[in-house]
Amino acid sequence: MALNMYDHDVAIIGSGLGGLVCGAVLSMHGYKVGIYEKNRQLGGCLQTYARDKTIIDTGVHYIGGLSEGQNLNRIFNYLGILDKLKLKKMDEVFDVIGFGADSKNYKLAQGYDNFKAQLLADFPDEEKALDDYCNKIKEVCAKFPLYNLRTGDYTEKEEVLHIDTATFISELTADKKLQQVLAGNSLLYAGEAHKTPFYIHALITNSFIESAWKCVDGGSQIAKLLGRSITGHGGKIYRNTKVTRLAGSHDKIEYLELEDGRRITAGHFISNLHPAQTVQMTDSSQLRNAYRSRIEGLENTTGTFLVNIVLKKDCFPYLNYNYYHHETENAWQGVEYTSENWPLTYALFANATSKSEQHTDSLTIMTYMRYDDVAKWKDTFNTDSQPNTRGEDYEAFKKEKAELLLNVVEKKFPNLRECMLSYYVATPLSYRDYQGTADGSMYGIAKDYRNSFNTFISPRTRIPNLFLTGQNLNLHGILGVTISALITCGELIDIGELLEKINSA
Numbered sequence: 001m002a003l004n005m006y007d008h009d010v011a012i013i014g015s016g017l018g019g020l021v022c023g024a025v026l027s028m029h030g031y032k033v034g035i036y037e038k039n040r041q042l043g044g045c046l047q048t049y050a051r052d053k054t055i056i057d058t059g060v061h062y063i064g065g066l067s068e069g070q071n072l073n074r075i076f077n078y079l080g081i082l083d084k085l086k087l088k089k090m091d092e093v094f095d096v097i098g099f100g101a102d103s104k105n106y107k108l109a110q111g112y113d114n115f116k117a118q119l120l121a122d123f124p125d126e127e128k129a130l131d132d133y134c135n136k137i138k139e140v141c142a143k144f145p146l147y148n149l150r151t152g153d154y155t156e157k158e159e160v161l162h163i164d165t166a167t168f169i170s171e172l173t174a175d176k177k178l179q180q181v182l183a184g185n186s187l188l189y190a191g192e193a194h195k196t197p198f199y200i201h202a203l204i205t206n207s208f209i210e211s212a213w214k215c216v217d218g219g220s221q222i223a224k225l226l227g228r229s230i231t232g233h234g235g236k237i238y239r240n241t242k243v244t245r246l247a248g249s250h251d252k253i254e255y256l257e258l259e260d261g262r263r264i265t266a267g268h269f270i271s272n273l274h275p276a277q278t279v280q281m282t283d284s285s286q287l288r289n290a291y292r293s294r295i296e297g298l299e300n301t302t303g304t305f306l307v308n309i310v311l312k313k314d315c316f317p318y319l320n321y322n323y324y325h326h327e328t329e330n331a332w333q334g335v336e337y338t339s340e341n342w343p344l345t346y347a348l349f350a351n352a353t354s355k356s357e358q359h360t361d362s363l364t365i366m367t368y369m370r371y372d373d374v375a376k377w378k379d380t381f382n383t384d385s386q387p388n389t390r391g392e393d394y395e396a397f398k399k400e401k402a403e404l405l406l407n408v409v410e411k412k413f414p415n416l417r418e419c420m421l422s423y424y425v426a427t428p429l430s431y432r433d434y435q436g437t438a439d440g441s442m443y444g445i446a447k448d449y450r451n452s453f454n455t456f457i458s459p460r461t462r463i464p465n466l467f468l469t470g471q472n473l474n475l476h477g478i479l480g481v482t483i484s485a486l487i488t489c490g491e492l493i494d495i496g497e498l499l500e501k502i503n504s505a
Contacts, residue, residue, distance in 0.1 A: 006265045008034035008236070010492070011256055013243045014272030014436070016044025017478065018470035020226040021485035022270050024079050027233035029493050034264065035230065036256070038242035040385045043223030044272075044435055049384075052310045052422055054361045058434075060219025061349040061364060062090060062322060063478045064207025071149055072207070072479045075486070078505040081225040086216035088352045091320040093118060094212035097184030098325045098412060106181040108208075112138075115209050119181070129173035133182065136168070137209075140202040146483050147203060149503055151496050161452035163198035165191060166332060176329070183331040185324045187347045187366065189476070190301035190443050193332035197449035200475065207479050214320075214352040222478070240385050246271075247283040252465045270488060272470045274437050274444060275457055286463045298455065299448075300441035302335055303428030305343075305369035307402050311361055315419035318360040319350040325412060335368050343367040343405050348413070363416075365409055369401075371428045371439040383433050390429070398425040444472040459488040467491050 010026050012019045015037035027033045041047045045059030065072035066087065076082040095108040109118040116130045123130070140160045145152025169182050183191065189200050215221060227237055241258055246269060248254035255263040271278040276296045279287060326334060327344045334345025346367040350360040374397075380390040402425050410416050428440025437444065447455045457473045469488040471481050489498060 006267050008032050008264070008266040010034070010268045010270060011036065011264055011266035012270045012272060013246075013256065013278075014038075014044070014470070015042040015223070015227075015237065015239075016272045016435070016470055017046055017222070017226075017481045018473075018485045018488070019044075019270065019272030020223060020230070021079070021482050022272075022469050022488050023230045023235055023237075024226045024233075025485070025489045025498065026492060027230050027235040028079075029498075031492070033230060033233075033235035034266070035235065035237045036241045036243050036258070036264070037237065037239050038385075038436075039383060039434060040239055041220070041223075042227050042237065042239070043220055046219045046223040047434065048218035048220040051308075051424055054310045055218045055351070055353070056308045056310075056362055056424065057215070057218045057220075057351055057364065058306075058308075058426070060215055060222070060478065061347075061351075061366075062094070062208070063087075063213045063215065064204075065210050065479050066213045067211035070210050071147065072482060074149060074502050074505065075482055078502040079226065080229055081222065084225055085221060086354065088214045088216050088320070090212040090214060093321050094208055095185050096321055096323050097181050097331075098323065099180065099329055099331075100327055101411075106177075106184065108181075108185065110209060110212055112209055119178070122181075123175060123178045126173055126175055126178055129175070129178065133169075133172055136198075137202040137206050140199050141206045144199070144203065146487055149499050151499060157199070160199055161197060162449050164194055164449045165196045165198045165201045166193040168198050180326070180329060180331040184326070185322075185347070186331060187324060187334070187345060187368075190335060190368070190446070191332065192335055192446075195446075195448050195450075197447050197452055199452075200447050203475055203480070204477060207477075216352045217354050218351070219478075243281070245281050245283060246278070246466065248463075251286055251463070253282070253284065253463055268465045268467065268492060270467045270469055274441075274470075275468055275472055276438065277436055278461075278466075278468060282463070282466070284463055286461075288462065291462060294454070295457075299446045300437065300439055301443040301446045303369050303371050303431060303440040304426075304442045305367050305401060305405070305428075306426040306430075307365045307405055307423050308426070309363040309365070309416075309423045310421045311359075311363065311419050312421050313361070314356065314359045316350075316360055316363065316416070318352070318356065318358060319348075320352075323348040323412070325408075327408065337368060339373075342369075342401075343408055346405060346409060348409065365405060367405060369428055371432075371441075374427050374429050374440075377429060380429070381433055382429075398427065401425070443476040444470070459484075459491055 009032040012035045023033045093107040097106040107118040143157040245257035349364045351362045382388045432440035473484040
């Protein structure tokens with residue numbers, strides 16, 4: 001397996017979850033792996049940071065599929081990290097959905113029987129609609145082989161790729177409120193009415209109905225454990241090391257070039273970057289103009305605006321569920337905000353801490369924000385490893401928007417401000433600088449049911465030793481990215497053998 005003429009058997013660009021899972025799996029299979037990360041901290045959206053002696057989670061707010069025998073449970077067990085994670089199972093009701101000034105909350109629960117029972121309490125005449133909804137989710141999920149950790153053919157899922165989420169839900173029931181409740185947590189995938197495919201909704205919703213969990217003290221533990229697995233199997237991880245170019249001759253990539261000019265050789269290369277970034281940094285005639293244009297022309301999901309709040313000790317109760325709120329009766333409308341009515345929606349996540357079972361020490365409030373809203377500062381750059389200021393006008397912008405968001409949240413949580421110690425804001429520029437997406441996209445390439453094939457990105461490129469991984473391939477989120485990484489690994493190792501090891505671990 002070792003190719004001694006190279007620096008690495010496999011060089012991986014980026015230490016987001018996709019890169020780390022690829023690195024862990026391949027190193028477990030004997031490959032000599034090197035990971036190159038431009039930031040100080042590993043993990044992409046798994047990163048955490050500390051403020052006022054409190055851990056702030058940047059992206060992992062809850063995880064599905066982690067109970068015994070479920071897909072992510074089996075993968076993490078195979079990777080040797082499951083028993084080392086600090087996890088907390090969420091309440092039976094894992095998501096609560098609210099609308100406008102309506103004091104009524106609607107509940108989404110773990111377990112299909114519980115899920116149906118909670119909604120039937122509020123919609124007693126909708127048993128058939130709820131049965132049809134649950135059955136369709138199960139049917140769609142069954143058609144995605146890797147999601148079920150088995151081998152299969154792409155044709156299995158063809159017939160379900162072109163279902164529109166909003167249309168499907170509206171045809172289930174004439175009850176307008178139930179329609180909106182079923183779309184109530186669409187912030188999870190930046191859902192757009194009459195665009196987002198139902199398979200995205202189904203795969204994500206199913207994972208949380210199966211089981212919903214929070215990481216105690218932040219999601220960075222996943223990245224740290226995967227990093228230790230990689231180095232424990234002889235791999236190398238290079239932090240604060242930016243890759244600027246991929247180059248070669250004939251029909252393959254021969255080296256990656258670092259910002260300081262060094263060249264690193266490998267037998268195979270995996271990019272965890274956005275495919276458009278990978279294409280732009282790749283110097284090879286093998287990537288034809290049509291392929292480059294297609295990849296660079298794909299639309300991304302919208303960005304996000306986050307307010308991370310540090311709370312006074314023992315002041316705000318720990319909520320073992322998430323709260324999604326819509327200012328209007330339309331759960332899809334939030335992504336279509338204007339400058340006058342922003343924000344139209346938000347999600348509130350209470351972070352699980354080992355300091356207390358009864359109270360939380362931090363909250364994350366998330367809403368939509370388009371890159372255009374911060375485009376006037378697009379020529380600035382700011383990360384921990386390259387700290388800089390975007391100027392006083394940017395700080396004023398963040399404060400103005402944060403206060404507007406907090407005003408909306410306080411309608412439902414009136415004691416919030418009195419419990420706040422401090423808050424810290426992230427915008428699409430923060431995501432752009434830390435995650436590397438050109439427009440600070442929340443979930444990468446946007447999926448469209450009208451053209452599903454165009455937004456499925458193969459891990460293979462036209463260069464035989466250059467592969468892609470990460471949230472842009474098939475599905476985002478912890479589960480989605482992990483499965484996408486397995487697909488990438490399947491280009492270098494036997495996928496059937498890998499799945500057998502995962503299922504028997």
